[in-house]
Amino acid sequence: MLGKIFYPESIAVIGASTDPNKTGHIIFKNILHGFKGAVYPVNPKAGEILGVKAYPSILDVPAGSVDLAVIIIPAKFVEQALLECSKKNVKGAVVISGGFAEAGNEQMQASLVATGRKLGIRIIGPNCQGFNNPHAGVCASWPYVGAKGKMAVVSQSGTVGATIECWAADEGLGISKFVSLGNRCDIDEAELIEFFSRDETVSTIALYVESIKDGKKFMDSVRGSGKPVVVLKSGRSEYGARAAASHTRSLAGRDEIYGAAFRKAGAIRVDSIEEMYDVSKLLAYGPPVRENGILIITSSGGCGILAADLVKKAGLELAPLGEEVKKKLAGLLPGHCILSNPLDLTGDTDAARYETVLRETSAPSLVIFGDPIPGAAEVAEKFKGRIIVCYLGGGEIEQSEKRKMHSLGIPVLPTPERAVVALGKLVNYNNHPKR
Amino acid sequence: MLGKIFYPESIAVIGASTDPNKTGHIIFKNILHGFKGAVYPVNPKAGEILGVKAYPSILDVPAGSVDLAVIIIPAKFVEQALLECSKKNVKGAVVISGGFAEAGNEQMQASLVATGRKLGIRIIGPNCQGFNNPHAGVCASWPYVGAKGKMAVVSQSGTVGATIECWAADEGLGISKFVSLGNRCDIDEAELIEFFSRDETVSTIALYVESIKDGKKFMDSVRGSGKPVVVLKSGRSEYGARAAASHTRSLAGRDEIYGAAFRKAGAIRVDSIEEMYDVSKLLAYGPPVRENGILIITSSGGCGILAADLVKKAGLELAPLGEEVKKKLAGLLPGHCILSNPLDLTGDTDAARYETVLRETSAPSLVIFGDPIPGAAEVAEKFKGRIIVCYLGGGEIEQSEKRKMHSLGIPVLPTPERAVVALGKLVNYNNHPKR
Numbered sequence A, B: 001m002l003g004k005i006f007y008p009e010s011i012a013v014i015g016a017s018t019d020p021n022k023t024g025h026i027i028f029k030n031i032l033h034g035f036k037g038a039v040y041p042v043n044p045k046a047g048e049i050l051g052v053k054a055y056p057s058i059l060d061v062p063a064g065s066v067d068l069a070v071i072i073i074p075a076k077f078v079e080q081a082l083l084e085c086s087k088k089n090v091k092g093a094v095v096i097s098g099g100f101a102e103a104g105n106e107q108m109q110a111s112l113v114a115t116g117r118k119l120g121i122r123i124i125g126p127n128c129q130g131f132n133n134p135h136a137g138v139c140a141s142w143p144y145v146g147a148k149g150k151m152a153v154v155s156q157s158g159t160v161g162a163t164i165e166c167w168a169a170d171e172g173l174g175i176s177k178f179v180s181l182g183n184r185c186d187i188d189e190a191e192l193i194e195f196f197s198r199d200e201t202v203s204t205i206a207l208y209v210e211s212i213k214d215g216k217k218f219m220d221s222v223r224g225s226g227k228p229v230v231v232l233k234s235g236r237s238e239y240g241a242r243a244a245a246s247h248t249r250s251l252a253g254r255d256e257i258y259g260a261a262f263r264k265a266g267a268i269r270v271d272s273i274e275e276m277y278d279v280s281k282l283l284a285y286g287p288p289v290r291e292n293g294i295l296i297i298t299s300s301g302g303c304g305i306l307a308a309d310l311v312k313k314a315g316l317e318l319a320p321l322g323e324e325v326k327k328k329l330a331g332l333l334p335g336h337c338i339l340s341n342p343l344d345l346t347g348d349t350d351a352a353r354y355e356t357v358l359r360e361t362s363a364p365s366l367v368i369f370g371d372p373i374p375g376a377a378e379v380a381e382k383f384k385g386r387i388i389v390c391y392l393g394g395g396e397i398e399q400s401e402k403r404k405m406h407s408l409g410i411p412v413l414p415t416p417e418r419a420v421v422a423l424g425k426l427v428n429y430n431n432h433p434k435r
Helices: A002-006 A023-034 A075-087 A106-119 A158-170 A189-197 A215-224 A238-248 A255-265 A273-285 A301-311 A323-332 A351-360 A376-382 A395-407 A416-430 B002-006 B023-034 B075-087 B106-119 B158-170 B189-197 B215-224 B238-248 B255-265 B273-285 B301-311 B323-332 B351-360 B376-382 B395-407 B416-430
Strands: A010-014 A038-042 A068-071 A092-095 A122-124 A131-133 A138-140 A148-155 A175-180 A204-209 A229-233 A268-270 A293-298 A365-369 A387-391 B010-014 B038-042 B068-071 B092-095 B122-124 B131-133 B138-140 B148-155 B175-180 B204-209 B229-233 B268-270 B293-298 B365-369 B387-391
Touching: A002 A092, A002 A122, A002 A131, A002 A189, A010 A023, A010 A075, A023 A038, A023 A138, A068 A075, A068 A138, A075 A092, A075 A106, A106 A122, A148 A158, A148 A189, A148 A273, A158 A175, A158 A204, A158 A273, A158 B301, A158 B395, A175 A189, A189 A204, A189 A215, A204 A273, A215 A255, A229 A255, A229 A273, A238 B301, A255 A268, A268 A273, A268 A416, A273 A416, A273 B416, A293 A301, A293 A351, A301 A365, A301 A416, A301 B158, A301 B238, A323 A351, A351 A365, A351 A376, A365 A416, A376 A387, A376 A395, A387 A395, A387 A416, A395 B158, A416 B273, B002 B092, B002 B122, B002 B131, B002 B189, B010 B023, B010 B075, B023 B038, B023 B138, B068 B075, B068 B138, B075 B092, B075 B106, B106 B122, B148 B158, B148 B189, B148 B273, B158 B175, B158 B204, B158 B273, B175 B189, B189 B204, B189 B215, B204 B273, B215 B255, B229 B255, B229 B273, B255 B268, B268 B273, B268 B416, B273 B416, B293 B301, B293 B351, B301 B365, B301 B416, B323 B351, B351 B365, B351 B376, B365 B416, B376 B387, B376 B395, B387 B395, B387 B416
Parallel strands: A010 A038, A010 A068, A068 A092, A092 A122, A148 A175, A148 A204, A204 A229, A229 A268, A293 A365, A365 A387, B010 B038, B010 B068, B068 B092, B092 B122, B148 B175, B148 B204, B204 B229, B229 B268, B293 B365, B365 B387
Antiparallel strands: A131 A138, A131 A175, B131 B138, B131 B175
């Protein structure tokens, strides 16, 4: 049934506004921007909004049924709106409005849930930043992100999710889904993990939470999902836990217990928003590396060392470069290249040297391009099944090569440190006993 | 005397090339791009390069003296070139060419150093990526970065330095200097720290090294510098140290010894390229915060929690929000704002709410904008003496507000985690016993 929410044929925006600064305007505009189906703005005072005829109530909408309602009206009117929605066969409601449990109005929220259940209307939120599904052209959220990608993001923080969306859009990767959980009065992270496990546009599920709503259900959803679930859980320190308690009124719980549960279920825990993004990106687009012995190939000695420094910490090893291979490479590469691991092609390298090394070796490789290096993407493509790429210090050529790699489905990490940490998590995930 | 290198009136590019793929072409082009003084390409086979008359030797250059020579010719010819340079009163040479000590040719390098010393020509390199000084319009390096900023970067890795340059340019901050040390046969990090301490375009010195060339000289330079020195030292782990040994043939030394020395001298140690950038940026552009009790003001509860989680670890505390202030704010802000620390203005906030809080409080503040929020820059400017800003999840408005803040000299960090870590280092630096 979540299908009608994420892939609706028609949408009512209850509380669509003519004021460009209002959330009710921004969301309506964002939906209009990409959605091909029918959109009905509902606003008793507006004749039309952005050129679309507005209706005083959803009951006035000409269609007999509407799949999805996005609701941005004061909290006290939301339940009534839901009752009207049911007359139009609405299957799901995204309640953006705040003023419920997070504001101390637990009773109002409980009543909303009960009504939704009675009417058969599933609810995202309330007090949330909506959702985005570029694959259905529905950005019922903000900012507008329309690029289609493979990562799903489920987040108790609208901003954390939006940040991942923005980065993915900026990098030309796009997003598969973004869901802001808000107070998650009905639909929770476990149900979304389950649903996205069956959605073929989703390759990886990234989750930001301050607490897990239902531990057992969550564990089952992660275990049952054939897809990687990357978790950023905040409220880990005393200060953080206290802040989490006032934010979502959920007890953060002891961090070690969460850690153990994540490990047991096979979720991948990460420590920051950037790591959440890197690891999701690598799992969604990167190669299915299992060996933990890696080869570092670099044009920058310094970046090779920075990468090597973190290899053990990331649970990896440096694969030895065999004497046979060394001898062969010595005949193929200029004498000043350092035939070791990291294998340093030095600053005057071109893309061809990378190709030579990759052809003569077989270990999963971290390939660091630390200079402009035109043609890097073409070489990377040939070995995409076993390499991960880090590109930095290359100015405009780096930017265009990176875009090219992303369009070829090759994930590019921005620094050697972030690349090694993410690769460690990838390898660790692929070696989980359940896989 | 380094003044003639970094602020030359004329430059000879020995080994300037007509082939657009050659380093000798790229560097010549980059110098030509921004330099207002005379530039002489030296190449025995070219009539002109990029429309500039070329000379077979520096001896043929019409001017009686040339301040700086940038040398990109095979190693074995470099010493001879230096001898010719001295006839034109050259004061400094940047030797890009590799093939010296790093390739096992220690003797050739020692001879170059001796000749330079005899002739009174100071040397940067060899085996380096040159230098960049946008304040003098001299980008004798690659990629081209012309934006003038306040951070100096001295790096044993060309790529690490270029990466900082690229980020700073992308963010509209620019750079003051970039120097690639290469084999640092003559000019080393200590001398550059000393020189940049007296250069008024430099506010912060960021240093990447695999080893320190002369411990005592380095310690003295850091102690004597009135400016912050941020150090990223690699080769910390066994794998990393081994890689460092093959890269620059320098022994990395025990990491704890380096750590203790950095602390004693008052240098700020960082753990990654990103941290090197963040901390330098904050020290160059941020407020001189000393108090370690901070207030977190956020539109995103989640980001507030992620920040709070790292506060203690970063050596900071959360400043208590007094009852008086709380009472006052309760009368000025909507009821759903969470008057605590983090102070959560919630997702529907505008810039005005931030202004209200900043006006009524006095603690140094981490201000997190986690939504588009137009007008953020104007508010930030009013309180720039005591805030650091983090901006994320805001799409296009974030991008333009961030640019605006950077043009106003307000540094913006990309995530709450990176902001707190960098702020911790800033406060720690400002509380060093020597300051």
